[in-house]
Amino acid sequence: MTKPLMAYVNNGFVPLDEAYVHIEDRGFQFADGVYEVVACFGGAYLDLEPHLQRLQRSCEAIAIDLPKSLDELQALVQQAYAKNPFDDAMVYIQVTRGVAPRSHIVKQKLAPTLVITVRELPKPSDEKLQAGATGITLPDIRWKHCEIKSIALLASVMGKQEAVKQGVDETFWLDTQNHVLEGCATNIFAVIDGKLVTHPLDHQVLGGITRDMVLAAAKSVNIEIQEREWSLDEVGVTECMMSSTTNAVLPVCYINQQPIGNGKPGAVSQKLRNILLQQLEDLRQSCA
Numbered sequence: 001m002t003k004p005l006m007a008y009v010n011n012g013f014v015p016l017d018e019a020y021v022h023i024e025d026r027g028f029q030f031a032d033g034v035y036e037v038v039a040c041f042g043g044a045y046l047d048l049e050p051h052l053q054r055l056q057r058s059c060e061a062i063a064i065d066l067p068k069s070l071d072e073l074q075a076l077v078q079q080a081y082a083k084n085p086f087d088d089a090m091v092y093i094q095v096t097r098g099v100a101p102r103s104h105i106v107k108q109k110l111a112p113t114l115v116i117t118v119r120e121l122p123k124p125s126d127e128k129l130q131a132g133a134t135g136i137t138l139p140d141i142r143w144k145h146c147e148i149k150s151i152a153l154l155a156s157v158m159g160k161q162e163a164v165k166q167g168v169d170e171t172f173w174l175d176t177q178n179h180v181l182e183g184c185a186t187n188i189f190a191v192i193d194g195k196l197v198t199h200p201l202d203h204q205v206l207g208g209i210t211r212d213m214v215l216a217a218a219k220s221v222n223i224e225i226q227e228r229e230w231s232l233d234e235v236g237v238t239e240c241m242m243s244s245t246t247n248a249v250l251p252v253c254y255i256n257q258q259p260i261g262n263g264k265p266g267a268v269s270q271k272l273r274n275i276l277l278q279q280l281e282d283l284r285q286s287c288a
């Protein structure tokens with residue numbers, strides 16, 4: 001018999017099937033919470049500290065007191081992984097403001113809800129890697145604090161639903177001037193005249209931890225970086241790629257049914273993907 005998956009809920013581990021929060025949890029009623037997704041390879045976490053620091057920033061931004069110190073959280077993540085030791089794992093951490101009778105404002109201090117689950121990290125298929133990912137664009141219908149990793153993901157769910165309906169992998173949000181911002185669950189880059197271009201960090205994009213890895217990888221091989229607004233119809237766009245904890249960096253070869261460059265994974269995307277994959281492999285070996 002395989003062991004059941006275990007989840008951390010507030011003060012202890014329980015089988016995932018028995019892991020519940022109260023119906024008056026503000027996460028359930030108001031999406032009043034934040035989250036993180038961290039990858040783990042062979043027991044070694046990819047950038048756990050930056051993820052936990054971002055969780056702390058997200059909590060601070062909405063005035064939730066993180067219920068544990070970052071060291072305690074790190075220890076809990078390790079315990080959660082030890083109970084669900086997938087080779088390639090995805091650790092999900094969620095913090096909500098806590099449980100209270102439904103009212104927009106709560107005057108009393110609540111005990112925040114903390115949940116940690118671990119699942120197998122999904123892998124892009126070989127076909128996807130060979131052909132590259134595909135996407136569509138839609139006007140950004142999200143809120144004006146996308147730098148906060150909020151659990152209020154209805155717009156992203158709608159974006160993903162539309163992507164699935166149109167048979168593509170991701171929806172990329174556009175600002176009112178058609179600048180490409182980011183995907184529903186990814187950051188996006190273009191190669192324009194040989195330079196790696198991505199939207200600057202502001203309230204319209206999440207500061208992706210993988211985005212930082214991609215920028216560092218580009219720097220390490222002397223690819224010029226421009227963090228600036230850009231659009232798909234700009235002259236000189238030859239490649240696009242998207243990044244996230246769950247995808248590393250993946251070439252995006254068709255957007256709105258139009259090929260990007262020659263419609264095949266480009267040299268820069270592949271180079272950056274290989275650098276990231278090597279880093280993940282090194283990380284795995286460091287724990288072997």
Ligand code: PDD
Pocket residue numbers: 037182183184185186187205206207208209210211243244245246
């Ligand atoms: N999403 N932008 C958005 C809107 C995201 O939701 C994510 C991640 C990213 C990439 O961030 P990172 O490189 O730190 O994973 C960018 C996670 C994976 C999710 O919601 O499942």
